[in-house]
Amino acid sequence: MKHLITTALALAAAPAAAQTAPAPGPKVTYIHAGQLLATPGQAPRGNSTIVVRGGKVAEVRDGFVAPADGATLIDLKDRYVLPGLIDMHVHFYSSGYPMKSRLDGSGKDKEDAFVDAANAARATLLTGFTTVRDLGAPEPRGIRALRDAIARGDLEGPTIVNAGRMISVTAGHGDANGLKEDYAHAERADADHLCNGPDDCRRATREQIFTGAQVIKFAASGGVGSNIAGGLEAQMTPEEMKAIVDTAHAFGRKVTAHAHGKSGIDGALRAGVDSIEHGSFIDAETIALFKQKGAYLVPTMHAFESVIRQGRAGERPPASVAKAEEVAKVVKDSHRRAIASGVKIAFGTDSGVGPHATNALEFGYMTAVGMAPAVAIRTATVDAAALLGRADRIGRIAPGMDADIIAVAGDPVADVARLNSVDFVMQGGTVRKQAGERALFPARD
Numbered sequence: 118m119k120h121l122i123t124t125a126l127a128l129a130a131a132p133a134a135a136q137t138a139p140a141p142g143p144k145v146t147y148i149h150a151g152q153l154l155a156t157p158g159q160a161p162r163g164n165s166t167i168v169v170r171g172g173k174v175a176e177v178r179d180g181f182v183a184p185a186d187g188a189t190l191i192d193l194k195d196r197y198v199l200p201g202l203i204d205m206h207v208h209f210y211s212s213g214y215p216m217k218s219r220l221d222g223s224g225k226d227k228e229d230a231f232v233d234a235a236n237a238a239r240a241t242l243l244t245g246f247t248t249v250r251d252l253g254a255p256e257p258r259g260i261r262a263l264r265d266a267i268a269r270g271d272l273e274g275p276t277i278v279n280a281g282r283m284i285s286v287t288a289g290h291g292d293a294n295g296l297k298e299d300y301a302h303a304e305r306a307d308a309d310h311l312c313n314g315p316d317d318c319r320r321a322t323r324e325q326i327f328t329g330a331q332v333i334k335f336a337a338s339g340g341v342g343s344n345i346a347g348g349l350e351a352q353m354t355p356e357e358m359k360a361i362v363d364t365a366h367a368f369g370r371k372v373t374a375h376a377h378g379k380s381g382i383d384g385a386l387r388a389g390v391d392s393i394e395h396g397s398f399i400d401a402e403t404i405a406l407f408k409q410k411g412a413y414l415v416p417t418m419h420a421f422e423s424v425i426r427q428g429r430a431g432e433r434p435p436a437s438v439a440k441a442e443e444v445a446k447v448v449k450d451s452h453r454r455a456i457a458s459g460v461k462i463a464f465g466t467d468s469g470v471g472p473h474a475t476n477a478l479e480f481g482y483m484t485a486v487g488m489a490p491a492v493a494i495r496t497a498t499v500d501a502a503a504l505l506g507r508a509d510r511i512g513r514i515a516p517g518m519d520a521d522i523i524a525v526a527g528d529p530v531a532d533v534a535r536l537n538s539v540d541f542v543m544q545g546g547t548v549r550k551q552a553g554e555r556a557l558f559p560a561r562d
């Protein structure tokens with residue numbers, strides 16, 4: 118009975134409610150695109166209209182369609198429009214200036230480091246990268262806070278898929294190498310990412326997931342950047358790698374392995390990783406393994422270029438320079454071979470090793486070793502989205518996809534260097550950068 122009365126009262130009140138303004142619907146934006154590369158790897162569509170509703174692409178129509186009543190119009194008729202770019206390998210907590218940050222680091226607390234990371238994230242977004250994987254931060258709680266702040270819209274930056282800390286063996290690429298002992302002990306005080314033996318590596322994987330990691334990264338081999346003469350070959354046993362991969366997959370996380378030397382790459386592929394970062398030493402057997410497993414290579418040539426340049430300029434410690442020179446001799450041939458033989462490639466820079474907000478330089482490095490420009494753009498959109506497991510949300514401009522949309526003047530398929538000058542960025546339907554505006558990141562060399 119009470120229910121009926123409530124309903125009657127509600128009905129009686131209905132006319133009054135109808136007189137108040139209707140609740141506003143989702144924001145609608147029409148984008149007039151001179152050229153539209155809706156699905157990188159396919160032909161562009163020519164004059165098109167993208168209708169964005171509530172942060173998603175609602176429609177893509179041929180020609181320039183007049184906006185509906187109340188909708189906003191964005192005129193990109195003289196621009197080449199494409200999906201927001203995706204970088205599979207950045208480190209927002211690193212600066213890209215190794216010696217300077219080593220000195221700065223001793224005077225910076227984690228609050229200072231968070232501000233630097235937030236600035237790097239914003240600068241990266243403004244160059245057209247609307248999604249990144251952050252593959253290892255000294256402050257996993259900080260990168261998670263940054264990820265969540267960006268997702269809420271409290272801070273500007275790309276959508277972050279975070280790895281927490283890189284899992285490593287003791288004395289491996291992820292340990293606190295090359296510091297005086299009391300500093301090293303301080304660095305290792307909460308080292309939940311160091312593991313030895315399969316059981317311990319299962320624990321380290323679960324620790325990263327506990328701290329909020331959405332993807333797991335481990336150091337299968339030595340690394341160029343670590344200040345230890347530990348070589349570049351496998352540092353983990355096959356059992357340790359398999360323990361990490363199986364544990365991460367059981368929790369629904371993808372796994373990527375930092376690997377330079379052949380034994381590290383092959384071991385990680387056999388253990389079942391979803392991708393390999395760097396991949397410096399690649400031969401025919403390694404290529405066959407990539408294909409058999411369906412794993413992606415993330416070449417990070419941006420980092421190699423930076424490390425070699427920094428090493429020769431005396432900006433890296435000697436143990437790191439020696440490894441950089443060793444890699445420099447072979448890495449371009451390795452990547453050229455992998456690309457020519459059809460290994461799946463996803464775009465990644467390792468920015469943080471080199472300077473942030475120069476990610477698009479990677480397109481030039483990829484085409485220099487034989488990748489077609491259209492394919493290079495596909496690796497940073499369609500292919501990266503597939504490796505992330507988000508191909509249904511990002512990487513293309515089509516109905517139902519997130520409205521992550523960028524624009525450049527001129528055809529980037531004819532000249533990939535144009536992607537160094539992205540001058541329009543929309544993220545989830547919100548304009549982050551207008552054509553003609555400059556990035557507001559403090560200028561560095």
Ligand SMILES: [Zn+2]
Nearest residue numbers: 206208252467
């Ligand atoms: Zn890295």
